[in-house]
Amino acid sequence: MAGGEARVLAVDVGAGTLDVLVAEQNQRPENWPKLVVPSRSAAVARQIGAATAERRAVVFRGPTMGGGADSRAMKAHVAAGLPFFATAPAALTFDDDLAAVGAAGVQVLDEAEAEREVQRDAVDVRSGDVDLGALAKALACLAVPTAVTAAAVAAQDHGFSPMASNRILRFRTWERAVAEHRPLSSLFWRAESIPTLLTRLRAAANCLAPLGVPILAGDTGPAALLGA
Template sequence: MPLLAVDVGAGTQDILLYREDVPLEGSTKMVLPSPTLLIAGRIDRASLQSLDVFLEGPTMGGGSSTAAVMRHLKAGLKVYATPSAAATINDNLDRVAQMGVTIQEEPPAGAERIYTGDIDIPVLEEAFGLFDLDLPEDIAIAVQDHGFSPDRSNRLVRFEHLTEAIRAGGRIENFAFREPPKTMTRMLAVKEYLEPHGHKSILMDTGPAALFGAAMDPCFVDPGLIMNFGNGHTVAAILSEGRITALFEHHTSSLDPQKLRHFVSGLCDGTLNNSDIFDDGGHGAFIECVPGRLRSTLATGPRRDLFLQSGALKGAVAAAPAGDMMITGCIGLMEAWSRKDVLWR
C-alpha cells in the first residue's frame, strides 16, 4: 500500500510519497517551506499593504507565524483570529487577547483572511496531480506538539510526554499514535483535518520520527547515539535494541560546540539531569539507562553541518537514510506505519 509521509518542521515540510513498486531512493519527494513560514509571509505581506488580518483554521505550529503576528500588531494593525487559530499563538486565549489579538468566529469586513493548518490537502493534491500522482489513503505526519498547557510551561508539558513514551517502552510504537492523547492538540488538529478528506493517519512527534529514521541508516550500529539538529530544536538520544533509553532536547540556536559536547557527554555517561537542560532554556533530559559502550554516533537534520564541522562530536557520521538526509523524519514515519497493525489494535 502507498503512503504519504509528511515531516512538518520549523523551516521546511519534507514530503515523501512511498509506493511499493518504486525503489525508495527513487520515490517522489519534496522539500518545501514549512506552513508556519508560509503563514508568516502572508501576514507580513498584509502588513506591507496596511491590511488587518483574520486567522482561521486549525491549531498549528507557531514560531515564525507568531512572530509575524507580533510584528503586525506592533505596526498598529489589527489581528483577529478564531479560537482554534488563536491557540497557535498560546493555549491560554486570555493571554492571546492580552497581546492584542481579537478572538472571534467571523471575519471583520476588509480584513485579509489567512487560513492556518499544518497540512493542506487540496494544495498537495494539486501539486501531485501535476505529475499524474494521486494522494494515498494512508498519511503519516510528524509535528512538534508541545501539548496543551494554558497555565504551565509548554517545555515541561512537552517533555513529560516524551518521558512517558520512554517509560512505556521507548519503541517507535510508543511515540506513534492512531488516536493522539487529548492533550496533544496539534496532532489532534491534524487528525481532525484529515478525516473529512478520507485519509487514515498516523501521528508522531518530529523528534522521535527523525531519531528512528536515522537509525535506519546502514551506518548505525546498535547501541548508538543519534542527534537531530533541526532548524528549531535539537534532540539527542541513545538507541539500544530498538528503544530510546535516554534523551535530551534543546533549542538549536542555544547550543554551541562546547555546550553540546558537555550535554552529550552527560547523556552518554548517565549524569545529565533534567534541570541541566531546562534551566538552560531547553526542554529537558531523561535517562532510563545507558549502555556501557556506544558503537556509533550519527548526526542528522538541516543544521547538522554546523556541529559536525566544529569537531564537537568526535567520530560522528552524517546520517542519510535512503540517501537523503532531508527525508530522515519521513523514513521514521514509514517505520511507524509499517507497524500500523499494532497501532490499529
C-alpha cells in the same frame, strides 16, 4: 485501489519546511516522489506580512498549528497598530492561554464575527500545518497519483499546557515512556487515538482527514529516532 497497490503519503511538518514523501509499493525507495516546500508557518507569516505592508486588518482562522514565523508576523502586525483577529482554535497557535493571546493584541472572535471582518476587507489568512489542497495540486502537476491507501504526519507538539511550560509537558511525556520501558512505537497513534493534550498533532492529522484513509501521527522527535 486498482491492483491493490499501496501508496502512503508521509508529511513531516517542520518550522521552516514541509517535507513530503509518497511511498509507492511498486517503486524502489530511491524513486519515491519527494517534495520540500515552505512550511505553513512560513507561508502564513508571508501572508500576514503582506497584509501589514498593505495596512489591512488580518483574520486568522482554521485549526491550531505550529508557532514560530507566524507568531512573529502577528506580533509585528500588532506592533504596526493594525487589527489582528483570530478564531479561538487558530489563536491557540500563539499561546495555549487565550487570555495571553488577547494581551498580545489579538482579538479573539467567533466564526460569524470573523466572517464579517473578512467582508469588511480584512485579509483572510487560513491556519493549519498542512494545506492538503495545495499539496494535492502540486503532486498532480508532477503526475504523481494523489490516491493513497494511508497517510502519516509528524509534528513537534509540546502539548496543551496553558498554566505552565508546554516544553516541560513534552519532555515529561517522553520521560514516562522511558520509565515505563515503552517502545518508541507507543509514541505514535492512529488519528482517532491521539491524546487530547496533543492539540497540534490532532489538528495536523485532521488536515489529512479528507483523504479518507488511515492516518498515523507522532512527534517529530520519536519519528527521527525511529528512522535512525
